[in-house]
Amino acid sequence: MAMGIVWTALVLVSLVFAALTGRLDDTAKAALDGAGSAVKLCVSLAGAICLWSGVMELMRRSGLLAGLTKLLRPLLTRLFPSAKKSSGTADALALNVSANLLGLGNAATPAGIRAARLLADGDTATDELCRLVVLNTASIQLIPLTVCVLRAEAGAARPFDILPAVWLSSVCALAVGLGAERLMRKKRR
């Protein structure tokens, strides 16, 4: 529903602007061009997405994901004290974060939901649940491959040279998010 409103609003605003600026011809053509470039975009992303999905499946089957999960567990029990008492919660949290790091969205979301259910208490979000969601909204991903493909397709000389900037920005976003969560926390009613 929300996206339907957004789409209609975009089209309406374009129509009004095009009529005002006399660019109706270009705008009509752009609607078709945009649909075409969406298909081109998917085709150019398809190879990289398939390749990366293959490597991710390999990481999962070979136990690399499980290894990373074990590595992150102690760190996460410090961030989520209630995970100390429940090893199920700690496992789900560690799997959620390590799958996010590797870009395994398919594994990250179910694990995150399992962790969210275990951290939930009634219908009001607990502090730790807020923290889990903030952790998941600040994307922490080692290789944002889609973005690198977009750059490569547009003719970037070195499509991967943005990686350090992406890592540092993610860390900043995460730090500010966790800090804001702490500052805004009020006593629960």
Added chain:
Amino acid sequence: MSIVVPLIFAFVGVFSLCRGTDVFSALTDGARDGLKVVLAMLPPLVAILSAVSMLRASGAMEALTCLAAPLLGAVGIPPETAPLMLVRPLSGSGALAVGSEIISSFGPDSAAGRAAAVMLGSTETTFYTVAVYFGAAGIKRTRHTIPAALCADAAGFLAAAFFARIL
């Protein structure tokens, strides 16, 4: 940085072979799943990218850029990325559409193209994530989660513009 990806492939390959995993069938099975992801991406992208292209051609995108320029310029964010920052927390395919449009319109190595790429890589679809997690856990009162997550997004955008410029 170009070494990172081949290095990961090599490491994962050697590690998996040593663990006795069937490397090639994992790669092909994963790729098959990847194809499903691509197929699911296409329909929303067609809808959104055609609307975004209309917005650019009609001159509305330029107007938005000019409107946002004084504020964004003051904090060092390229104003051309304003539409991306608006759509990023709301829709993943919308952000991909707007981001790819900015990168191809202004060039991948322009200030706006680089900032857009870093923003796209370092932030998430906040409202979608909140809806999925709280929906699944049966939470009605989200308390300070959304403001905190939006602070994280704002910090991510600022940092993305800064690091895209200096690195």
